[in-house]
Amino acid sequence: MSALASVVGRSRVDVHTFDGPVLAASAWPALNVEGRRVGVFASSADNGDVLLEIVKRADLVKVFHRHPGHVLPSLPLARLAVRSPRVARAAGRWHLRVAIRDKEMRRQLTPVRTRTVTVSNRWYRAMRRPNCQLITWPVTGVTLRGVRTADGVEHVFDMLILA
DSSP states (O other), rough: OOOOHHHHTTOOOOOSSSSSSSEEEGGGGGGOOOOOOEEESSSSGGGGGHHHHHHSSSSEEEEEESOOOEESSSSHHHHHTTTTTHHHHHHHHHHHHHHHHHHHHHHOOOOOOOEEEEEEESHHHHHHTTTTEEEEEEEEEEOSSSEEETTEEEEEEEEEEEO
């Protein structure tokens, strides 16, 4: 599932409406996010390394992420846990509890009926940064200035990144 499809759902949203750069996370080394407001469409925690680097440099990062998966710490045992869904879910819940102290954010990042498992030490670290916000409302549209969510808020950005 693409990053945009995971946060948009079944509605059609055209990112080309946005009047700024729309880039893939794979273009990370060339991205200049210094001092910018960045919207990131994240389909999973696979791009934790990229997200952490973006959050370190940008003024504001809002991560649109509706379907969280289990995130395991990058430890030798985590690789083994991925092979057992039950162990992976337990390890993911433990990692989430330890890594995210904010109860509301932890609730938003708690997987519901998913088998997606990602190994990352940087995803939660990026999400904890004060200039990073998690947006779980469905995206209803992309405007000239940013992204509109189902709660009616238009989030204004300088650039969008499809992670």
